[in-house]
Amino acid sequence: MKIIHFSDTHLGLSDLDVSDEEGVNQREADFYKAFADVIDAIIETRPNYVIHTGDLFHRASPSNRAITFALTQLKRLESAAIPFVIIAGNHSTPRTSTSSPILEALETLDNVHAVFRQRYEPVIFDNVVFHALPHINNERIIPDELNRIEANIDPKKKNILMMHCSVGAHYLMHEFGEWVYPKEREDIFEKMDYVALGHWHGFGAVGKHPNVYYAGSTERTSSADKRDDKGYVLLELGDAVTVTHHTIPLRKSLSFSIDAERYEEELAALDLSEIQNALVEVKLYNLTASSSIDITNKAINTLFEEALHVKVKREFKAVEGEQIEGNIESISLEAYFISHIKESVTDETEQKRLSEKAKALFAHYEEGDDDTH
Ligand SMILES: [Mn+2]
Incomplete structure (x- = not known):
C-alpha cells in the first residue's frame, strides 16, 4: 500500500511586495505552484491514499482565489480516483463557533474526507483506518479525544494516526492555538503503523519513534526558514514501513x-x-553611522536587481565596546536608541524607565514584523 503524506501548504499566504505577470502576489503564486507540484507527483505515483495533516489554507477564511485553486487541484485527485483524507490545522480552524469551517466546503468532493469538527474521527477504508484528530481549540478535551482512539484500532488493517500539533515542546511554532501532545500518551504511537504529523514546517522523524513523521511544509512560510528540502512523504506499507521524502x-x-x-x-x-x-x-556588518548612510538600500537593490526580492539587514559596529547580539536588524537600532537615552537622560530611574519602555516597544515591533507562519 502506498500513501502520500503532505502538510502545511498554507494556500493564500502572501508575502513581499512583488507580483507576477498576472498581478498575483509572487509568493502567493509560489505556494500555489508548490501545491500543484505535489498534486502532479501524486498523479504520477498513483498512491492508494493521500493524506494532508493540516493548514491547507493559511487563514480560516481564505480568499476566493485560494479556495478556487484548492478545489481545482483536489478535483484532479477526484478524477484520478484517489481518496484524500485531510484534517484541520490551527490556521484553518475558526476561533469562534459563529464562523463555519472552510474544510466543510471540501465535503462536496466525493473522494475527500475532511475532519474538522474539533473531535477525533476514524476514517475507515477496506484495508486502512485513518485515526484523524483535527485541531481542537479547547485543549482540555484533548485527553478524552485521545482515549477514543484505541477502541477504533483495527488489527486486521493498517492504522495511521493524523494530527496537527507539537510532539514535545521542540516543535512549537509560537502560534495561536497550538498544543503539545501529552507525553504520557505516546504509547498510542506504538499501536500505529505510522503517525502523520503536521504543524512543524520541516520534514523529519520525531524523537526516538521510528514511525512518527512531520511531512514539513511545501514552501517557506517566513524569511527565517532557509530550508530547501520542502516536499512530501511517500509511505510504503508492507510487512515493514518505508518512509521516503521527495x-x-x-x-x-x-x-x-x-x-x-x-x-x-x-x-x-x-x-x-x-x-x-x-x-x-x-x-551589512561593521557599519558605522556614516558608512550606513553611504551604503544605501538603493545601491544594494541595484546590485541585486535580478533577484526577486532583497532584504537588507544592518549590523552596526558595537558601541563603546558593547557586543550586540541577537536579531541584528532591529537590535542595532534598539542599542543605538538605548545608548542615546543613557547619554541624554541623567536621572537613573528615568533612564531605566525609558530604556524598559524602548525595549518593550522594540520587542512589539519585532513580533509584528514577521507574522507570516
Ligand atoms: Mn503550518
Missing part, C-alpha cells in the same frame, strides 16, 4: 554578508551567479 523545486533563498569596512573589495568578490529570481538577504 523534494519539489523551490525558488532559491540566498544569504550574503558584506563587511562595510571593506565594502568595495567585498562587492567585487561577491558571487552573483545564482541570484536570478532568488529571495536574497544581505547582511
Whole structure:
C-alpha cells in the first residue's frame, strides 16, 4: 500500500511586495505552484491514499482565489480516483463557533474526507483506518479525544494516526492555538503503523519513534526558514514501513554578508551567479553611522536587481565596546536608541524607565514584523 503524506501548504499566504505577470502576489503564486507540484507527483505515483495533516489554507477564511485553486487541484485527485483524507490545522480552524469551517466546503468532493469538527474521527477504508484528530481549540478535551482512539484500532488493517500539533515542546511554532501532545500518551504511537504529523514546517522523524513523521511544509512560510528540502512523504506499507521524502523545486533563498569596512573589495568578490529570481538577504556588518548612510538600500537593490526580492539587514559596529547580539536588524537600532537615552537622560530611574519602555516597544515591533507562519 502506498500513501502520500503532505502538510502545511498554507494556500493564500502572501508575502513581499512583488507580483507576477498576472498581478498575483509572487509568493502567493509560489505556494500555489508548490501545491500543484505535489498534486502532479501524486498523479504520477498513483498512491492508494493521500493524506494532508493540516493548514491547507493559511487563514480560516481564505480568499476566493485560494479556495478556487484548492478545489481545482483536489478535483484532479477526484478524477484520478484517489481518496484524500485531510484534517484541520490551527490556521484553518475558526476561533469562534459563529464562523463555519472552510474544510466543510471540501465535503462536496466525493473522494475527500475532511475532519474538522474539533473531535477525533476514524476514517475507515477496506484495508486502512485513518485515526484523524483535527485541531481542537479547547485543549482540555484533548485527553478524552485521545482515549477514543484505541477502541477504533483495527488489527486486521493498517492504522495511521493524523494530527496537527507539537510532539514535545521542540516543535512549537509560537502560534495561536497550538498544543503539545501529552507525553504520557505516546504509547498510542506504538499501536500505529505510522503517525502523520503536521504543524512543524520541516520534514523529519520525531524523537526516538521510528514511525512518527512531520511531512514539513511545501514552501517557506517566513524569511527565517532557509530550508530547501520542502516536499512530501511517500509511505510504503508492507510487512515493514518505508518512509521516503521527495523534494519539489523551490525558488532559491540566498544569504550574503558584506563587511562595510571593506565594502568595495567585498562587492567585487561577491558571487552573483545564482541570484536570478532568488529571495536574497544581505547582511551589512561593521557599519558605522556614516558608512550606513553611504551604503544605501538603493545601491544594494541595484546590485541585486535580478533577484526577486532583497532584504537588507544592518549590523552596526558595537558601541563603546558593547557586543550586540541577537536579531541584528532591529537590535542595532534598539542599542543605538538605548545608548542615546543613557547619554541624554541623567536621572537613573528615568533612564531605566525609558530604556524598559524602548525595549518593550522594540520587542512589539519585532513580533509584528514577521507574522507570516
Ligand atoms: Mn503550518
